[in-house]
Amino acid sequence: MNPACTHIVDDDEAIRDALEWLFKTRGVSCRTWPSGERFLDVWQPDWRGCIVLDIRMQGMSGLECFDTLLARGCQLPVIFITGHGDVPMAVSALKKGAFHFIEKPFNDHDLVDLVEKALAADHDRQRVAASRETIEARLATLTQREREVMELILEGKYNKVIADELSISMRTVEAHRSRIFDKMDVRSAVELAQLLTVLRT
Structure with a gap:
């Protein structure tokens, strides 16, 4: 640079x-x-x-x-x-x-x-542009199903509701949630939402 x-x-x-x-x-x-x-x-x-x-x-x-x-x-x-x-x-x-x-x-x-x-x-x-690139690179590692689960997490829905909407088990939702948090390098849904606000600015 x-x-x-x-x-x-x-x-x-x-x-x-x-x-x-x-x-x-x-x-x-x-x-x-x-x-x-x-x-x-x-x-x-x-x-x-x-x-x-x-x-x-x-x-x-x-x-x-x-x-x-x-x-x-x-x-x-x-x-x-x-x-x-x-x-x-x-x-x-x-x-x-x-x-x-x-x-x-x-x-x-x-x-x-x-x-x-x-x-x-x-x-x-x-700095913001670099952050945006980093976040987009992390998003690119998510599977289609993980993206679907992530969107519902961001809507504030509980695991049981997500499981019902996607016709999958609670255990599967929990596994997806864990992988999403790992891939996006966050510890909570709140952190995930804060991270993604960078892409909306």
């Missing part, structure tokens, strides 16, 4: 250099890109971290770059750098899923704080 990185996309070399210096002094790993086109040329879907994107650039604008990233399924948090007149556009980007925007001239510490929040948000997203 790639390490988290803050990608600075800005067509102003002086700003790129200043932001790169700022982030590195605060221990934030970063890379700089001179245009939206250049960034899109190299962007990979498994990248982790966040993007600091200037809203107005020569050639492709920050908004156009953002729209292309969304179309490609990019889930990295995006922080827009905006001028005063760009705030309505930035608000529109927020509605599309941008993480935040910061208006020029901005306080260096405010920007770094925003980036650190964005990096934390991406880390949380990755």
Whole structure:
């Protein structure tokens, strides 16, 4: 898995250099890109971290770059750098899923704080995705009958009721319940229900 990185996309070399210096002094790993086109040329879907994107650039604008990233399924948090007149556009980007925007001239510490929040948000997203994959892998080990029993367990039904509904013995239900708990790595129906809520978020 790639390490988290803050990608600075800005067509102003002086700003790129200043932001790169700022982030590195605060221990934030970063890379700089001179245009939206250049960034899109190299962007990979498994990248982790966040993007600091200037809203107005020569050639492709920050908004156009953002729209292309969304179309490609990019889930990295995006922080827009905006001028005063760009705030309505930035608000529109927020509605599309941008993480935040910061208006020029901005306080260096405010920007770094925003980036650190964005990096934390991406880390949380990755953690949830990893949990989801783990849970789905456990579910895949269940037999069809175990899935049927599990659904009835999640409905809060007692073993006797489950046995009657599935026309099997109580002993068989108990054996299925035990195997379900082992495979899903839980100790109770409550834990099982809590585990599966991850898949519904």
